[in-house]
Amino acid sequence: MSDAAPDFDVLVIGAGFSGLYALHRLRQSGFRTRVLEKAENVGGTWFYNRYPGARCDIESIEYSYSFSEEIQQDWVWTETMPAQPEIEAYLNFVADRLDLRRDIQFSTEVVGMTFDEQAAAWTARTGVGESFTAPFVVAASGILSVPLEPDIPGMANFAGTSLFTSRWPKEGVDLTGKRVGVIGTGSSGVQLIPVVARDALQLSVFQRSPTYTLPWQVRPFEPGELDEMKARYGEIRAAQREHPIGAARLSAFSVLLDMLASPPLKAAPREDQLRAIDENGILGALNWSDIFFDIDANRMAAKLYGEAVARIVKDPETAASLVPDHPFACKRPIIDQGYYQTFNRDNVTLVDLRKSPIREVTTTGIRTENESHELDVIIYATGFDAMTGALSRIDVRGRDGRSLREFWASEGPLSYLGLAVAGFPNLFTIQGPGGPSPSSNFVAALEQHVEWISDCLEYLRANGIRTIEALATAQQEWIDHATSLVAATVLLHPSCNSWYNGGNVPGKKRMYMGYTGGIPEYRRRCDDIATAGYTGFKLA
Structure with a gap:
């Protein structure tokens, strides 16, 4: 220099x-x-x-x-x-x-x-x-x-359209009437899949690792609602500063913190466990304090989570494949707007890669160990x-x-x-x-x-x-x-x-x-x- x-x-x-x-x-x-x-x-x-x-x-x-x-x-x-x-x-x-x-x-x-x-x-x-x-x-x-670029043999050979969630075309993509494959079911995949399913002729979801989700309702603000909150912004920001996660209002992280104050799953009778998913569905399966510290309790919650998913997803084999095999909370929670309901659509198929791993991308689609999938579009949602x-x-x-x-x-x-x-x-x-x-x-x-x-x-x-x-x-x-x-x-x-x-x-x-x-x-x-x-x- x-x-x-x-x-x-x-x-x-x-x-x-x-x-x-x-x-x-x-x-x-x-x-x-x-x-x-x-x-x-x-x-x-x-x-x-x-x-x-x-x-x-x-x-x-x-x-x-x-x-x-x-x-x-x-x-x-x-x-x-x-x-x-x-x-x-x-x-x-x-x-x-x-x-x-x-x-x-x-x-x-x-x-x-x-x-x-x-x-x-x-x-x-x-x-x-x-x-x-x-x-x-x-x-x-x-x-x-x-973004993590997957290393799958044959990716460059695909004759259709290859898309990556991390660099989606600014002008957008029309998937109407297309046979689409999505690889990855992390946060990007969970958000993307319900939207794509509404347009695609056929959607094949290639799941590498099932994920836990938190059902969420996102809505437009009611008339005057935002103005009312803006009038209290000083109060809201002060609460933010004192909150452990910096978000005093509802968020995926605040739900996790609330779980710490819930009863332990191991001490809950079977009828209480069932009542939890009767009343709160998927969230009820996870709302137990000991699952963050006790791996056995966490595995119990996974089974209960599977029962909750099975109440949403009609096909038993698909429902079973959607149950995660990693501990809840070890990954960032994902907000879910109709993710599991998407698998009840006639045009959506789940491909469990734990049972049939991807072998290669071909000119016409994806070949797994057990079968070939003909596709027009492949979307890679493979993380960071x-x-x-x-x-x-x-x-x-x-x-x-x-x-x-x-x-x-x-x-x-x-x-x-x-x-x-x-x-x-x-x-x-x-x-x-x-x-x-x-x-x-x-x-x-x-x-x-x-x-x-x-x-x-x-x-x-x-x-x-x-x-x-x-x-x-x-x-x-x-x-x-x-x-x-x-x-x-x-x-x-x-x-x-x-x-x-x-x-x-x-x-x-x-x-x-x-x-x-x-x-x-x-x-x-x-x-x-x-x-x-x-x-x-x-x-x-």
């Missing part, structure tokens, strides 16, 4: 929820900031994942920024839980209202970043050969932004390389040329507070491993991260400090603490292969990657660290 002044004070990677707020907050603090975004517009995950049925599992008035009273009063949500088009439109509204685009360079993919120890600055390189320098980098690259995937795909080189990708691959996805990684000075990560985002309202969690990072940079500037770097000892202590919080739960059970623990990515080192102590406790710990002069960091 030359002796020339850096191009900017801070580089931000990504223009989704995190990147937009980071840019706004850093500009307010007087930092010359540039955002580098690989897409052609703002939105991040909500720009790319525009498949039919894509929706958030947090209520719209809480899955939104709280830092601007003007924005939260002026934006009009139409539904209780927002669908992808509305979230994308919201983020465009925010970008325009705050005049953020002038500091965002779109269609710019960062492929490498190198830290120069002498200059105490990062150089970011793009896919077209541009370079940008800044003392600090804020990685706002997302926790679910890198979560938490670490986005940064691992950039060649990040820290102190002494250390590779972040190789470090995480060999040592596991370690970080301090989810905010920084030892050996990589002046690099901040928003919602890195060890942060609260996997088990919380992402927007509430990211606002805390952005504000903490901005305050930290102001502190460094005011005190003439050039570098800040997480200590390896503090990093390990933090990960040990985060792991201890889930040690007694089913989250670490060997049968749980989740993006929470990296078990969904072949070769990825397994480790629970979230912080489950709740956002208020996390915020308190981060504030204490800052107040004490950034303990756990080396400042130079």
